[in-house]
Every structure is written in C-alpha cells, then in structure tokens.
Amino acid sequence: MRFRSTFPWNLTRAPQLDVALVVVLGTMLARIPHLVWTDTWFNLVLGREIAQHGLIHRNTLTWEGWQAPVVDLQWLAHSIWYAVHQSVGLPAVIVLGAIIGTTTLLAGVWWAAHHGASHGRILLTVLLVLPAFIPQMVVRAQTLV
Secondary structure, three states: OOOOOOOOOOOOOOHHHHHHHHHHHHHHHHHHHHOOOHHHHHHHHHHHHHHHHOOOOEOOOOOOOOOOEOOOOOHHHHHHHHHHHHHOOHHHHHHHHHHHHHHHHHHHHHHHHHOOOOHHHHHHHHHHHHHHHHHHOOOOHHHHO
16 A cells, blocks of 8 residues: 555655655744845845945945956846845745745755655755855845845
C-alpha cells in the first residue's frame, strides 16, 4: 500500500518529503526576524537614490570611493525592493524575501523528487544545505536573481 501524506493538502506522498517541507517552512519562519541585514538597508538606500536621481554613475555614498565611477549591475533589484518598501512597507519586503527563499528551496525539492531522486536523499540534502543556506538568506539584491 502506498503511503498517504498526513498533510491535508497532500503535497507529497512520502514521509521524508513531508519532513523536508516542514523543516524548510519552519526554518524560514524562524528566520524571518533576521532577514533584514545591512544589505537590506543598502538596497533600500540605493533604490531611493535611483528613484530620486536616476541611475547612479558616481559614488556619492561612501568616503573612500567618493566620486569614483560606478556601474550598478543590480539597479533593477534595488529599484524593486525600494518600490515594494514604498508601496507596502518593510514587513512586505521581509515576507517577500522569505517567500522567495522558501520557494527556491522547495523548488529544488520538487525538481529532485520529480527527476527520480530518492526521498531519503532529498531529505538528507535539505538537512545538509539548510545550515549553509539559512545564514546567507537575507533580503538583498541577489534574492531576486
């Protein structure tokens, strides 16, 4: 007899995948208060600068690099985070960052499960990846890439 998921939404058909799902969601929920970091504020400041003055061509934010030429490859991400912050507020930035991080991890679990990886190996991989991934999970420009 095939195992039936204990979750009411029946996302998975294996207990290992249920555990991986709970671990990822629980870890991200616990991590939400720590998603705002210096990178977050840097993104919001640069997004504000871009919104008010256009794309940045010279450094006017730091003492050491004052007036040095700048090419900001992540200007769109800065603008998006600033737009979210301005329209809905900082809590929305945090929740959106958590959703993106969680979706990334769960998409990897889904892809592995649908391409033949064993459920035990998927769970093992999730448990090995989370300690390295979670400290790096902050709201920053790279979150949108």
